[in-house]
Each structure stands twice: as structure tokens, then as C-alpha cells.
Amino acid sequence: IPAPPRNPLHVTKIALFSPHATPVSFRHSPFIPLITPFPSRSHTTAPTIAGAILGLIFFLPLIILSSPVWVPAGTLVFIVTAGFLSVCGFGVALVAALSWMYRYFRGLHPPGSDRVDYARTRIYDTASHVKDYARDYRGYLQSKVKDAAPGA
Known part of the structure; x- marks a missing residue:
């Protein structure tokens, strides 16, 4: 049985995609295929700029x-x-904020909830310190009032 005839186009396609078919300069310089279209683009750039200027005039x-x-x-x-x-x-910002608040109050710990918890405890501690200081200062003021007016 004779072998089927080989298709020359098929052989050409295989030869094009083999790694040894690529010239050495293209394999070692990947920028050459990027540079080659620029001369053809420069021929179309000048008429485009000229047409834009004439249209503007x-x-x-x-x-x-x-x-x-x-x-x-x-x-x-x-x-x-x-x-x-x-x-x-x-x-969008409102929906994101409401979604974050919903997850925070449901206890799902959204990103940044640790900072909110830290700020809340810091505000609570500061308020309790101010309240204690005011209570102590009120006692101090009442003793000063009694010293100023002993019969009062």
C-alpha cells in the first residue's frame, strides 16, 4: 500500500510552529515585533493631523x-x-455603610470593627474618668462653699 501523499501546506504549518523555525534574532529580542508596525503608523499619522488642522480652520x-x-x-x-x-x-457609599453597620450590629465582625470597638471603649473610659473627676471636684467645691459661708 503506498503512503498517502503529504500536504505541503500541512508541513509548512508544522514548520512555522516548531521552536527551531523562529530566527535567532526574534527569539532573543522580543521587542522587534513590537517596533515593526511603527513605520506604517507614521504614514497614517501625518494625514490625520493635517486633516484635523484643516477641519479646525x-x-x-x-x-x-x-x-x-x-x-x-x-x-x-x-x-x-x-x-x-x-x-x-x-x-453606593450609603449602601456600603448600611451594609457594614448591619454586619457590625449582627456581630459578624466586618473589616474595621476592631477599631470601632477600641474607640467605643476609649470613649467610655474617658467619660467615666471625667464623671469621677467631676464628682471629686464637686465635693471640693462644696467644701470651699462651706468655708466661705460657715452658716450656710
């Missing part, structure tokens, strides 16, 4: 004449967009 009078319309319209669009995005941002 031709349409500048129209832009200047219509600016009383599009400047307030652009300002209004900017303000509405900024307001919408800020309301959305505040809404």
Missing part, C-alpha cells in the same frame, strides 16, 4: 458663531452628569 467660524448655544448646553450637560454621578456615588 474651516469649521472655526461656525464654532465661534454657534458658541452661545453650545457653551451653555455643554455646561448644563456637565452639571447634570456630575450631579448624577455624585448622587450615584453617594448612594
Whole structure:
């Protein structure tokens, strides 16, 4: 039985994907394939810039004449967009805060709950120290009042 004829395209595809088929310069310099498209891009950059400049020159009078319309319209669009995005941002922040508080009060220990607990105990300790100091100071003031007015 004769062997089936070999497809030359199949052999070519295999030869292209073998590691020995790649030239040595491309294997050792990975930046060469990145640099090669730039000459073709430079041929398209100049006409694009020239077209933009010519378009600006031709349409500048129209832009200047219509600016009383599009400047307030652009300002209004900017303000509405900024307001919408800020309301959305505040809404997301509110949902995140409420979710954190729900998990905190349910005892699920969300991130940062240890700092809140530390701050709460610190405030409680400070308040109790102030209360004790006020109680001691009140006794001190009452003794001073009795010294100033012995019959009172």
C-alpha cells in the first residue's frame, strides 16, 4: 500500500510552529515585533493631523458663531452628569455603610470593627474618668462653699 501523499501546506504549518523555525534574532529580542508596525503608523499619522488642522480652520467660524448655544448646553450637560454621578456615588457609599453597620450590629465582625470597638471603649473610659473627676471636684467645691459661708 503506498503512503498517502503529504500536504505541503500541512508541513509548512508544522514548520512555522516548531521552536527551531523562529530566527535567532526574534527569539532573543522580543521587542522587534513590537517596533515593526511603527513605520506604517507614521504614514497614517501625518494625514490625520493635517486633516484635523484643516477641519479646525474651516469649521472655526461656525464654532465661534454657534458658541452661545453650545457653551451653555455643554455646561448644563456637565452639571447634570456630575450631579448624577455624585448622587450615584453617594448612594453606593450609603449602601456600603448600611451594609457594614448591619454586619457590625449582627456581630459578624466586618473589616474595621476592631477599631470601632477600641474607640467605643476609649470613649467610655474617658467619660467615666471625667464623671469621677467631676464628682471629686464637686465635693471640693462644696467644701470651699462651706468655708466661705460657715452658716450656710
